[in-house]
Amino acid sequence: MKLTKIELHHFRNYIDQTLDFSAGINVFLGENAQGKTNLLEAIYVLALTRSHRTNNEKELINWNSQTAQIRGILQKRLGSVPIELDLGPKGKRAKVNHLEQARLSSYVGQLNVILFAPEDLSIVKGAPQVRRKFMDMEFGQMSNRYLYNSTQYKKILKQRNRYLRDLHHHVQSDRVYLDVLSDQLSAYGAEIIFQRLQLIKKLAKFAQRIHSEISQGKETLAFAYKTAVADDQLTSVETIYQNLLNQFKQIKEKEITRSTTLIGPHRDDLNFVINGKEVQSFGSQGQQRTTALSVKLAEIDLMKEQTNEYPILLLDDVLSELDDFRQTHLLTAIQDKVQTFLTTTSLSGVQQELLTNPKIFRIENGNVSLEK
Numbered sequence: 001m002k003l004t005k006i007e008l009h010h011f012r013n014y015i016d017q018t019l020d021f022s023a024g025i026n027v028f029l030g031e032n033a034q035g036k037t038n039l040l041e042a043i044y045v046l047a048l049t050r051s052h053r054t055n056n057e058k059e060l061i062n063w064n065s066q067t068a069q070i071r072g073i074l075q076k077r078l079g080s081v082p083i084e085l086d087l088g089p090k091g092k093r094a095k096v097n098h099l100e101q102a103r104l105s106s107y108v109g110q111l112n113v114i115l116f117a118p119e120d121l122s123i124v125k126g127a128p129q130v131r132r133k134f135m136d137m138e139f140g141q142m143s144n145r146y147l148y149n150s151t152q153y154k155k156i157l158k159q160r161n162r163y164l165r166d167l168h169h170h171v172q173s174d175r176v177y178l179d180v181l182s183d184q185l186s187a188y189g190a191e192i193i194f195q196r197l198q199l200i201k202k203l204a205k206f207a208q209r210i211h212s213e214i215s216q217g218k219e220t221l222a223f224a225y226k227t228a229v230a231d232d233q234l235t236s237v238e239t240i241y242q243n244l245l246n247q248f249k250q251i252k253e254k255e256i257t258r259s260t261t262l263i264g265p266h267r268d269d270l271n272f273v274i275n276g277k278e279v280q281s282f283g284s285q286g287q288q289r290t291t292a293l294s295v296k297l298a299e300i301d302l303m304k305e306q307t308n309e310y311p312i313l314l315l316d317d318v319l320s321e322l323d324d325f326r327q328t329h330l331l332t333a334i335q336d337k338v339q340t341f342l343t344t345t346s347l348s349g350v351q352q353e354l355l356t357n358p359k360i361f362r363i364e365n366g367n368v369s370l371e372k
């Protein structure tokens, strides 16, 4: 898919801006703090209805305004689709083909994006929470069911934690209701774990091939999903569900004492392994970079496999972070397939011969002009 046009109204430092994009490579060139990341963020928010930088949606609205709008025109295999996201004090409204979508899950997935920023290196070396967010964001775009399950799961998890706290402080004494919540949490949790396992397996297949190419055959990358559910119980949603439910029975007292839910997908992790060793702990910086790049590029392939369309790629300041070899690999992998938006303060660190017919925009203080 391609994003052919975007319109921004009062989004961050953009007041009224309309831009026509190239179906190939789009470069946003500008000094620091001019609005490059804001523009990529607008595309990301248009796709996912939430930002990668903040959970506070007010920050996305221009300081002198109450509301913001982002509109986009998508070109898909089946035709052109206008999408729109309105942000305001009462929350957000999402439209597809000018029709308001009651459920977020019917909106997210229209535009699929993959974002790669320097902080994405933390996919490999950061806290488990970074990788859980990564799985939720990526898999949620590919599968409405995943998105629905994870929204429900989070809701029930919150209720359950609150209830454990109330039991602990003797505000509540009814343990039957705790069992009801444990049952619901196990049901959604089992769906999420099972779907994660399936999607990780597919992602790993792509990432392994890419990693092997970048490391010139020297390294084999593998993924390992870490969960409280025993390996031999991971065969179906039903077995995972039973296992979680049994464990909840056993750890009930401990959970009440600690006032929190101790097992489930919100505690799981994804580990990357090179030649049998965990990259998180034992990988060199180069190996960590290659792993992050392989995972990002693998996402493109997985997204294509799952949705039948290539996603669009957002590269925030990453080219200058990659050495020539990795740059070449990245840019050749996306060439002629994936519409790309990249930001940089200068093109001097970029191998420009690899950017075929780029459309170059200059960004100054929230104003965009065409450089070439």
Ligand SMILES: Nc1ncnc2c1ncn2[C@@H]1O[C@H](COP(=O)(O)OP(=O)(O)OP(=O)(O)O)[C@@H](O)[C@H]1O
Binding pocket: 011, 012, 013, 014, 030, 031, 032, 033, 034, 035, 036, 037, 038, 039, 058, 059, 060, 061, 062, 063, 064, 345
């Ligand atoms: N809600 C808002 N309303 C108006 N301006 C905002 C808002 N949020 C952020 N800004 C402005 O946007 C600027 C940051 O823009 P952005 O993060 O896109 O910079 P950048 O071009 O990516 O810079 P760098 O090269 O340093 O990454 C801030 O300095 C701030 O002035």
Ligand SMILES: [Mg+2]
Binding pocket: 036, 037, 038, 316, 317
């Ligand atoms: Mg930036």
